[in-house]
Amino acid sequence: SYPDFSFSLKTGASYKGFYINAVFQGVTGYKQQLNEIYSLYNSSLPKYQTYHRDNSWSEENPNAKYPKVQFTTVNSNNRKASTFWIEECDFIRLRSLNIGYNIPSHFLSDLKISSANIAIQGSNLFTLSTLNGIDPESLRGYPIQKSYGASLSIGF
Numbered sequence: 001s002y003p004d005f006s007f008s009l010k011t012g013a014s015y016k017g018f019y020i021n022a023v024f025q026g027v028t029g030y031k032q033q034l035n036e037i038y039s040l041y042n043s044s045l046p047k048y049q050t051y052h053r054d055n056s057w058s059e060e061n062p063n064a065k066y067p068k069v070q071f072t073t074v075n076s077n078n079r080k081a082s083t084f085w086i087e088e089c090d091f092i093r094l095r096s097l098n099i100g101y102n103i104p105s106h107f108l109s110d111l112k113i114s115s116a117n118i119a120i121q122g123s124n125l126f127t128l129s130t131l132n133g134i135d136p137e138s139l140r141g142y143p144i145q146k147s148y149g150a151s152l153s154i155g156f
Contacts, residue, residue, distance in 0.1 A: 001030075001031065001032055001033075002030070003027035003028060003029050003030035003090075004028060004029025004030070005027065005028045005029055006025075006026075006027045007025070007026055007027070007028075008023065008024065008025040008026075008095075009023070009024045009025075010022070010023045011023075011024075017101050017102045017103070017104060018099075018100070018101050019098075019099070019100055019101075019102070020097070020098070020099050020100075021096075021097070021098045022094065022096065022097050022098075023094075023095040023096045023097075024092055024093065024094055024095065025092070025093055025095045026090070026091050026092035026093060027089075027090060027091060027136075028090045029090070030088070030089045030090055030091075030136070031086050031087065031088055031089060032086070032087065032089050032139060033081065033085045033086050034085050034086075034087050034134070034139060054133075055132075055133075056068060056069045087130075087131060088130040088131075089129070089130065089131055089136045089139070090129065090130045090136070091127055091128060091129040091130070091131075091136040091137070092127070092128050092129075093124060093126070093127040093128075093137075093144075094124070094125045094126050094127075095123060095124065096121065096122070096123050097121065097122050097123075097125055098119055098120075098121040099119065099120055099121075100117055100118060100119030100120070100151075101117065101118055101119070102115070102116075102117050103115075103116040103117065103118070112156065113154055113155065113156060114155045114156060115153075115154070115155035116152075116153065116154050116155070117151075117152070117153040118150075118151070118152050118153075119150070119151045119153075120148070120149070120150050120151075121148070121149050121150075121151070122146065122147065122148045122149075123146065123147045123148075124143075124144045124145065124146045124147070125146060127143070127144075
């Protein structure tokens with residue numbers, strides 16, 4: 001359950017007052033046993049995700065990759081340890097992106113402002129993963145939360 005390689009890349013560029021900074025993070029060689037995602041333990045219907053519907057056996061979907069979704073107990077067959085449930089969990093994620101503009105000082109001098117900057121930023125904007133429909137870090141159907149923001153910074 002430990003990745004062979006963890007990495008991150010911070011990159012940026014600027015041109016005529018505009019700038020962009022990005023941080024990517026990911027892992028490779030990461031495997032996990034994911035048997036719990038195909039069982040609904042203790043009647044936990046709120047955990048039901050699209051991968052339960054799309055990739056599980058049913059009479060209408062007899063060639064599905066995974067067994068029938070069922071409400072289970074700890075001793076159910078769907079929850080027993082097996083190499084069948086081991087999956088590659090490699091991913092790369094855009095952790096943060098910041099795009100902004102530094103307003104030139106000659107526009108600000110009449111206003112008695114020494115510096116001004118306006119920017120937008122976002123976190124966890126996208127993930128490329130070997131898993132389908134499952135977040136590789138939370139290992140559940142629920143993705144890591146995205147966030148967005150804007151800022152205005154003024155110096156006197």
